[in-house]
Amino acid sequence: MLKETRQHVIGDFLMTGETEYHWGDTYRSAYKKLYSRSGQGCEMTDWIDWPIKYLESDEYKRLKKTAKKIREQNDAVIVVGIGGSYLTPKMVIQSEFGESYNEFAEENENPKIYFVGCDLSPDRINGIMDLIEGCDWSIIYISKSGGTIEPALTFRTFWKKLYDLYGEEADNRVYAVTDAQKGILRELANEHGWESFVIPDGIGGRYSAFTACGLLPIAVAGINTDKFLQGAVDAISDCKEANSFAGKYAMWRYYNYFCESKVELYAVNAPELSFLSEWLKQLFGESEGKNGLGLFPTSVVFPTDLHSLGQALQDGVRDIIFETFISRDFKSSVKIPQSDLKDSLNKYQEKDFSQASAAAMDGAFKAHTEGGNPCCMIRVGNTLEDLGYLMQCMFVACAIYCYMIGVNPFNQPGVELHKKQMKSSPEWDK
Ligand code: PA5
Numbered sequence: 325m326l327k328e329t330r331q332h333v334i335g336d337f338l339m340t341g342e343t344e345y346h347w348g349d350t351y352r353s354a355y356k357k358l359y360s361r362s363g364q365g366c367e368m369t370d371w372i373d374w375p376i377k378y379l380e381s382d383e384y385k386r387l388k389k390t391a392k393k394i395r396e397q398n399d400a401v402i403v404v405g406i407g408g409s410y411l412t413p414k415m416v417i418q419s420e421f422g423e424s425y426n427e428f429a430e431e432n433e434n435p436k437i438y439f440v441g442c443d444l445s446p447d448r449i450n451g452i453m454d455l456i457e458g459c460d461w462s463i464i465y466i467s468k469s470g471g472t473i474e475p476a477l478t479f480r481t482f483w484k485k486l487y488d489l490y491g492e493e494a495d496n497r498v499y500a501v502t503d504a505q506k507g508i509l510r511e512l513a514n515e516h517g518w519e520s521f522v523i524p525d526g527i528g529g530r531y532s533a534f535t536a537c538g539l540l541p542i543a544v545a546g547i548n549t550d551k552f553l554q555g556a557v558d559a560i561s562d563c564k565e566a567n568s569f570a571g572k573y574a575m576w577r578y579y580n581y582f583c584e585s586k587v588e589l590y591a592v593n594a595p596e597l598s599f600l601s602e603w604l605k606q607l608f609g610e611s612e613g614k615n616g617l618g619l620f621p622t623s624v625v626f627p628t629d630l631h632s633l634g635q636a637l638q639d640g641v642r643d644i645i646f647e648t649f650i651s652r653d654f655k656s657s658v659k660i661p662q663s664d665l666k667d668s669l670n671k672y673q674e675k676d677f678s679q680a681s682a683a684a685m686d687g688a689f690k691a692h693t694e695g696g697n698p699c700c701m702i703r704v705g706n707t708l709e710d711l712g713y714l715m716q717c718m719f720v721a722c723a724i725y726c727y728m729i730g731v732n733p734f735n736q737p738g739v740e741l742h743k744k745q746m747k748s749s750p751e752w753d754k
Contacts, residue, residue, distance in 0.1 A: 371527045378535065463482055528735075652703075660674065
């Protein structure tokens with residue numbers, strides 16, 4: 325039932341006869357490369373059916389038990405990671421709880437969760453150190469390579485504080501999510517006996533949402549990971565069907581790319597989804613932006629940004645931007661009240677804020693289309709299954725689209741270069 329709803333609400337756009345006529349062969353060849361595992365980077369495609377395997381695995385059973393223990397033992401949890409090693413949990417927690425997860429953590433009997441290692445601000449580190457003062461806390465350290473400098477420096481800093489507080493007991497308060505065999509984090513985990521979980525060889529950082537990388541922190545936040553994984557499982561077979569949402573979305577991006585758009589703008593309908601945009605930007609930006617090819621993904625929240633960037637979108641530089649609206653159903657309702665105020669708003673009374681939001685999205689969609697930006701609307705339900713489903717579809721869409729434009733969706737040579745340059749920067753010698 326849910327599955328049908330999801331199929332109905334996601335997508336339902338584009339893939340006209342014309343696009344099939346023009347680009348059907350390019351699409352089919354990319355689809356074949358992905359599913360026959362013969363395209364560039366094909367050794368990194370184990371995410372294709374990973375959620376099915378993981379749902380039944382022993383590691384997943386252990387992960388849920390460990391998450392329960394972490395919840396019971398701690399007032400706060402420090403999650404260390406960057407890029408693909410932090411965006412999924414940050415996004416899912418924000419999408420479920422909005423900005424207020426930590427504010428209501430105690431009331432909901434959840435530990436507070438602080439994401440660190442994704443920036444290098446000493447002010448923020450100090451702020452979080454102050455916030456966890458007097459708390460019982462543990463660390464989840466996520467890094468596939470185990471050597472990324474931002475999280476590594478941050479982990480060392482929080483580890484010192486943890487060790488100063490708990491002594492040898494600190495080793496029972498670190499949980500590592502990393503490669504099974506290689507990397508400094510794996511070596512540290514083995515040496516110290518930290519409980520650890522694996523990001524498999526065949527799954528890269530930004531495709532690791534349904535491994536312990538995404539699942540351990542969200543389970544600690546009290547989120548039902550079974551439902552989240554089930555959504556991804558449902559998407560696996562749907563994505564293989566002709567005319568799937570993933571295929572249509574890959575085609576939509578390719579169509580715009582072919583028409584020489586340079587920028588894809590994600591426009592979400594609620595601030596709770598701003599990290600869904602961050603997640604999408606990383607998935608697509610890091611997968612497609614190479615060899616001088618690909619689109620540049622960016623994002624806005626509507627209606628907020630209609631009052632800042634709306635003018636430029638409507639009427640500014642033309643022919644480089646297309647817009648992908650993501651409109652999620654809301655979970656609750658706020659009616660516009662009856663009132664004696666002479667504010668000329670009586671015609672809206674008893675209407676819901678969700679209608680106001682839908683009207684804003686609809687208005688922007690029509691206005692921007694008229695202004696010349698191609699727009700499409702992705703409508704999604706608000707359950708965890710819907711979110712898991714959408715994310716797995718996005719993996720498939722991203723990989724197919726990258727094969728359509730001829731790039732390897734699974735490497736990130738540019739990121740590797742910056743990592744190297746940062747380590748040898750003269751700033752360290754000042
Ligand atoms: O998608 C990717 O591979 C990257 O964004 C990585 O997740 C990011 O660079 C962090 O790498 P690591 O998990 O090795 O610390």
